[in-house]
Amino acid sequence: MSDSSHPSIVDFRRDLHQYPEAGWKEFRTTALVADELAERDFTLHLGTDAVAEEERLGVPPEDELLTAIERARREGAPERYLDRMDGVTGLVAEKTYGDGIGPVVGIRVDMDALERTEAQDDDHRPAKAGFVSTHPNEMHACGHDGHTAIGLGVARELDRNGGFDGTLKLFFQPAEEGGRGGLPMSKSGHLDDVDHFVAIHLGLGIETGTVVAAFERPLSNAKLDVTFDGEPSHAGNAPQKGRNALQAAATAIQNLYAIPRHSDGVTRINIGQVRSENPQNIIPEEVEMRVEVRGGDAELNEYMLGRAKRIISASAEMHEVDVETGLYGKTTTFTADTDIAEAVADAASSVEGVNEVVPCDDMGGSEDASYLIRRVQENGGQATYVGIGASNPYGHHTARFDIEEESLPIGVGVVAETIRRV
């Protein structure tokens, strides 16, 4: 197969950027990747074969998923893969190189976009260059379009230049934002025989040309979707007849921020979204709230989660309102393994365009590749999380996020070279 039948990985990234798909809606993205990898003789595990369906977190309502599938169809997703996905996104693609007696190497890239609207003016390069998002309230503002392109680029590079004897497993993970797809993919079974595992991320404050071989110790986190459900009442005529969901929420908010600090390490708590939509004269009967807790390790995160749930439940009880608390997303933490990190560092040093290699650093944020990494480690494999520098003037998750595309071949090079060396 000739590569020329495909767009370059830069063009491929731009195509994804133009048609971004938020978590669990990556139908077009998955299908496009599947289509090329099938041509390249990869064995495909799609949808429920790539993620443990019942472990999925923060899945949008069914009607939104159907709309997303229809959109993917309209926007050129190969029909056959849409059908095979059966409503669940995600792909594990597997191929054996050489005589197949070598190790199993896993590479994880994530595919989902964020729910925010991209800047459309000419000061924003994707807009000026004509590949700005065409989907309102969806945008690749975290570089996952680049990750997916690198994943595909690695397959192309190994096909083209070889140098690896073993089995390559490419994990195209859905729904990383919010920490929703990592857990179910970690339970797919496909990680259990992986000997060496590398996850990657572009940007994260690192300039193009720098590579961090082991970005580790992210904060564990958990996101809760909370709905307090009481009883409305006219606030003038019968205030006592209401069961006030807002008093429950305000009590919860005050006490959530006041969860005791923990002497074992870092903890965090935040409530980002609160919505009560009543007119002024009606006792609020429904309040929605989105909460996030974090911990320096999984135990600290569980401490915060336990306290938060108790506070939320008691606040509802106090004001005699019902409450539903759903887990929207969850991540854990990990420490990278030394051997694989060193292999990455060695590999990176040999890649054109790399001018600095940082052996390891603390990640700061949260990342659900952590579940995949721990799964590999629990089964005796080695894993690391690699930062691929990509200069960008605006921060991740902003409306003007962009990546320097020189980082894409660097990413492909670092990963492919690492695969050859392990």
Place this chain on the structure above:
Amino acid sequence: MSDSSHPSIVDFRRDLHQYPEAGWKEFRTTALVADELAERDFTLHLGTDAVAEEERLGVPPEDELLTAIERARREGAPERYLDRMDGVTGLVAEKTYGDGIGPVVGIRVDMDALERTEAQDDDHRPAKAGFVSTHPNEMHACGHDGHTAIGLGVARELDRNGGFDGTLKLFFQPAEEGGRGGLPMSKSGHLDDVDHFVAIHLGLGIETGTVVAAFERPLSNAKLDVTFDGEPSHAGNAPQKGRNALQAAATAIQNLYAIPRHSDGVTRINIGQVRSENPQNIIPEEVEMRVEVRGGDAELNEYMLGRAKRIISASAEMHEVDVETGLYGKTTTFTADTDIAEAVADAASSVEGVNEVVPCDDMGGSEDASYLIRRVQENGGQATYVGIGASNPYGHHTARFDIEEESLPIGVGVVAETIRRV
């Protein structure tokens, strides 16, 4: 002028019902009324001549008003009156009957719709009969379409059957919902020479055929629009850098509901709407909140308002966030005058379809006709607020609200007969 050139008041009410206009957007309604009253030789005071412009409360943003004017134009509002309004709705129409040595009588009806979407299924009579609202999120769910029709009906009735010697002033008030239009209309100057004043309301839990001659002692109230404005920050990486608008709001909410009860009478407090729209991992920098306080009289209302403002301001100060607190609406209270109430009761007894007359009752809710009534009383006039029974299966402000149209001629009759008797 022949009445046959105009739709019946039932048809007129249905037309208004189909094209409902929320507070300060009653351009079409005002223009249609003005058009007919001009034909009937009323002197018109429109827009800023009907309401004191700078006293208006809860006015929507300019662009919404422009959109509403354009819509009114499209939907048949007589052009000339749109122009004369100059962006401000409301109408005082004045006409002298007989030799003009009789008293000045004021009649107040309100014109605005509510911001809610009307039920569209065939179980809802307006839908089945083809006059359901065609404006999403606007609906005559409080009967003001009927009020406006009755106001016009009174003019027709006096033109047709006479019996009054004096000056009639018809007050077509905008923006009653939320208590936004009463105060500015009370300061228009047009009430200062009114000797007898009657405001009316359909429904309010009274069956068709019953008339309450003096619905009095509504709760004073005030509505506040509050915006807390802080600083966002990443909740994992730098929680201390945020200035948390949600902590300010939660503190305010807890303390607002806890404003001490008052031994002089009834007080109320509610927060209906709260909105913080951040993702879970960003310290909330902006929270919007809609608050309402009430008091059994104006002093109690001021007590609540003063305490509420202090709490809101100190909550912001506590969390180092800015806060803007705007008055969205305000009402006061009143007691009806005996003579005019008795005149109404007498008049009502003589009207066909009326089978019960209740001398007086407490209103319970809040009403900004209170400002007009007090203005009349302060200038030595007499005033009452009349409840015109109108059976309806669903409550006011619900998506299925409707009125029995037999109440419309009753309303016209009660008001016209009262005018003849004072």
Place this chain on the structure above:
Amino acid sequence: MSDSSHPSIVDFRRDLHQYPEAGWKEFRTTALVADELAERDFTLHLGTDAVAEEERLGVPPEDELLTAIERARREGAPERYLDRMDGVTGLVAEKTYGDGIGPVVGIRVDMDALERTEAQDDDHRPAKAGFVSTHPNEMHACGHDGHTAIGLGVARELDRNGGFDGTLKLFFQPAEEGGRGGLPMSKSGHLDDVDHFVAIHLGLGIETGTVVAAFERPLSNAKLDVTFDGEPSHAGNAPQKGRNALQAAATAIQNLYAIPRHSDGVTRINIGQVRSENPQNIIPEEVEMRVEVRGGDAELNEYMLGRAKRIISASAEMHEVDVETGLYGKTTTFTADTDIAEAVADAASSVEGVNEVVPCDDMGGSEDASYLIRRVQENGGQATYVGIGASNPYGHHTARFDIEEESLPIGVGVVAETIRRV
């Protein structure tokens, strides 16, 4: 028996004032009263025969009671009655006059002092005149010393001047302050055959010479003693190990004051006392809190009580602390009966020193005579609560409270004259 063997009722009142006994500690007071009434051939029901023991509220710890008994002994309480009381204060004294076919009349006076320290300087008359309290933190600051003296005075007056044919029951109630003794005395059985019942109170803002024949509609109330019991921990080394009783209490306080107002009438809530006694660096493991709720009637009081208990319990649950909530005291409300109130008004008009008789007024505060009154009414009797004017420059419950003693013979006269007339 000659009255001269006894101190005048003014002197008796001064003796009680000098040796005040707080609720459930009225051993000396009870014994002195019992002693004289026994001489006067009253049948005595003492202690557990005067109050239903298991229904007592807010009883101090056993050791405090023992100390109070010892003190009474030292301060001249007749030994034999101390023994008969067996640790429980209170007295119902009964005597039949004439041929005993007349009605049963009940008179209720309360005996307990308040827990506060009396002013000791010469600007305070009891101090200057030498009968100031000798008990630190106990003081007759509500006039119950005068009530007890009036109760005894009534017995003397009827013995001396006759004029009554029937059975007189004198209820010397313990522990009125806090509403602790009324409920158990109402369940003693002694009220069930009472035909006419009068409770009295001195002062209450009424000048000497004025009598209110029916002081009615007190607020129902309930007092809760709450103890939150958590786990201490060093706030620096292990904040997460504490179970913070203070966070529970603060959450409860915020939400208690925010219990929704009730459209059926008056409600009240207050937390007077809060105590957490830890050093700054220890997470508070115990917090004591004293709460009071009130309602315009018994149902409103139950509404407040139910909400308060739910809030307290959920606050404890929220912070994983234990909580004990004990009922410290409780009162209900009542309306006086017309016939007995008129009899009191008639009687008062004939008493020397009375210059104004008010037929009825609202009480405002709370009063546990309400339980006795309702018991009488439930069994077909008539009852009222009488205000005996007694000018005093300082308010009830203050360190400088005093009563004009001219009110004492007036009180005796009004009650005795009423007894003669029913």
Place this chain on the structure above:
Amino acid sequence: MSDSSHPSIVDFRRDLHQYPEAGWKEFRTTALVADELAERDFTLHLGTDAVAEEERLGVPPEDELLTAIERARREGAPERYLDRMDGVTGLVAEKTYGDGIGPVVGIRVDMDALERTEAQDDDHRPAKAGFVSTHPNEMHACGHDGHTAIGLGVARELDRNGGFDGTLKLFFQPAEEGGRGGLPMSKSGHLDDVDHFVAIHLGLGIETGTVVAAFERPLSNAKLDVTFDGEPSHAGNAPQKGRNALQAAATAIQNLYAIPRHSDGVTRINIGQVRSENPQNIIPEEVEMRVEVRGGDAELNEYMLGRAKRIISASAEMHEVDVETGLYGKTTTFTADTDIAEAVADAASSVEGVNEVVPCDDMGGSEDASYLIRRVQENGGQATYVGIGASNPYGHHTARFDIEEESLPIGVGVVAETIRRV
């Protein structure tokens, strides 16, 4: 001078234990130490010459100090030193050994007891052995009696066995508990020429025989005494007339615990004591509150302090109550200097009874020797804080705290040996 004229340091410690004096009341302790050191030709700096008077924190009321002086007099404090102290405790004692060309060495010991009552039963060794505290609510529960004894022991040891050429300054610090005496002593001027500085502490979880040469990085902290001062009102009759100090305090408590965590390091917050003393039916007009904040370094502590003050002030403003916020105590943090720590470690290894020397460890708690240490370091000196193991079955600050007295000669040995080596 013969040592036999003095009690052994064990007996001296037991004497102090029996007559414990809480912070700023160490009159007897200071005077006894001064008396012996004067005999030993030390130059004495007493009271305001030992601490900067206006910098003192958490000083008890004047009458308590006078009572403490009287008690000291009664319990055998040498009169002349009581006079010289002039109401302020604390002592810097200075002596030059040899030809005085050697370095200036400072040794700091603290003298104050805690405000708690010691266990009095025979299971508690001080009680059984007859030296239990005779002062209710004062107890040496942190080993400062031993520290003072060691300070004196060092003077004896150097007098007896020499080996040091230079100037010895002994800092007998008052009021360490709460962090009240360190700051004013650090500003006395006496530390500015100190070349080598050692502070010591017994116990702290270390077994007898172990010495920690550098106990460092304590948490900075600050303690606030807060009084909210509002207006009382009858909670039934006029709840609106109160200015509720308890609502202010509860709002503050909720928000204090919710001060955002800081990404730069450890922060802590606690409220240990809260007192509102009203009866249930009076709106609380006064609430006292004791707060402590901590930070991993001085900046973090200032962050917490600033946020806490803002919250307290805004809570008062919200409820229209006055507030006074006084600094009760404050500490900072430090890192020990390597050279002096090594000197201590060397010295310790040579002392009989020492079987383990730990070079350095984190302290965890807070300590106001930090101010003295930083003062020395700022002026170019070297300083460390030494842990002298002293097994004790119960924790510091408990009613059963005791120290193994074998630790006393070890303490003397380690310090004296260090002085000889620097």
